[in-house]
Amino acid sequence: MEAIRWRDNALYLLDQTRLPAEERWLKYTDYRQVARAIETMVVRGAPAIGVTAGYAMALAAREIGDHPDFLDAMVKAKELLAATRPTAVNLFWALERMERCWRTHGAGLPRLEAEARAIHQEDIRMNQDMGRAGAELVPQGARILTHCNAGALATGGYGTALGVIRAAHSQGKVSMVYADETRPLLQGARLTAYELARDQIPVTLICDNMAGALMAQGKVDLVVVGCDRMAANGDFANKIGTYSLAVLAKHHGIPFYTALPSSTIDLSLPDGGQIPVEERAGEEISSFAGARTGPGGVPTWNPAFDVTPHQLLTAVITERGVLRPPFAQGLSKFLT
Ligand code: MRU
Numbered sequence: 001m002e003a004i005r006w007r008d009n010a011l012y013l014l015d016q017t018r019l020p021a022e023e024r025w026l027k028y029t030d031y032r033q034v035a036r037a038i039e040t041m042v043v044r045g046a047p048a049i050g051v052t053a054g055y056a057m058a059l060a061a062r063e064i065g066d067h068p069d070f071l072d073a074m075v076k077a078k079e080l081l082a083a084t085r086p087t088a089v090n091l092f093w094a095l096e097r098m099e100r101c102w103r104t105h106g107a108g109l110p111r112l113e114a115e116a117r118a119i120h121q122e123d124i125r126m127n128q129d130m131g132r133a134g135a136e137l138v139p140q141g142a143r144i145l146t147h148c149n150a151g152a153l154a155t156g157g158y159g160t161a162l163g164v165i166r167a168a169h170s171q172g173k174v175s176m177v178y179a180d181e182t183r184p185l186l187q188g189a190r191l192t193a194y195e196l197a198r199d200q201i202p203v204t205l206i207c208d209n210m211a212g213a214l215m216a217q218g219k220v221d222l223v224v225v226g227c228d229r230m231a232a233n234g235d236f237a238n239k240i241g242t243y244s245l246a247v248l249a250k251h252h253g254i255p256f257y258t259a260l261p262s263s264t265i266d267l268s269l270p271d272g273g274q275i276p277v278e279e280r281a282g283e284e285i286s287s288f289a290g291a292r293t294g295p296g297g298v299p300t301w302n303p304a305f306d307v308t309p310h311q312l313l314t315a316v317i318t319e320r321g322v323l324r325p326p327f328a329q330g331l332s333k334f335l336t
Helices: 031-039 046-064 070-082 089-105 109-135 161-170 187-198 208-216 242-252 327-335
Strands: 004-007 010-014 025-028 142-146 174-180 203-206 222-225 229-231 236-239 256-259 305-308 315-318 321-323
Touching (some): 004 046, 010 031, 010 046, 025 031, 031 046, 031 070, 046 089, 046 109, 070 089, 089 109, 109 256, 109 321, 142 161, 142 208, 161 187, 161 256, 174 187, 174 208, 203 208, 222 242, 242 256, 315 327
Parallel strands (some): 142 174, 142 222, 174 203, 256 315
Antiparallel strands (some): 010 025, 315 321
């Protein structure tokens, strides 16, 4: 399963706003439209946003061409893409990497395309490596709880949290995956349940507010989630609701893991307090499937992410292996 393709100088995105009802691929040749696709969540998930931004910069370079204002125009395109979604650091990581490339090689389009493709391929490899590393943590017959979608759809392919689940499933270790529906945009119901069912990995869908009861009944052996940005001390942002799950897991003595590639680590932030958390439109929570569910005029608060303190994490799963506390040392060593 994949959500991003690059063919004949064009970017194709699987429209994730339509899943699972419809599998519709959209074609992009204009980086401005790609920025809009990130904003409106046609493509979403931290690594997938980074991969998409890489291709968007290749599209920008094609449009701007060998022009005296090439560098200025590229910086403007980069700024437009950087203003789409603030939390996932992979977006900024990929844009910086593309900028290093165009500053070194100028308007050399094949070089920029190759860099974008490299970001994409490396992401898939990192997911496969972290899948193998994370599968070691999964016991035989495991019942695993996950939140949001950290799968092939959220990455270049294979997935981070779902990559761990895929690898463990291929070793015959997974007896059930519980997918939180993930209000308000239902990435767990629409995307994770869909992705796992397609791969014939056993999955049960639950509402977010059922996770505690499920744990209390002894039906969860471990929790594994993705990550949008991890600060230097191991605090991390992920889809809203992750923090509540981590607290619940701690209360019930259940191991709680996050899986992430190195492109999701932001050592410039000492702790999670500095991670910018995106707030989205109130209509996402005051209505459901187009119908109003909350009374008019009542204020809403709709943060798309929350920050889980590192003390609640059992371990961090990366492409280079599993990091255990203290995370600060492990993370800085990992990136140097
Ligand atoms: O708002 P989204 O759908 O982009 O949020 C996605 C998540 O929170 C994922 O868990 C995270 O990006 C990790 S994806 C491998």
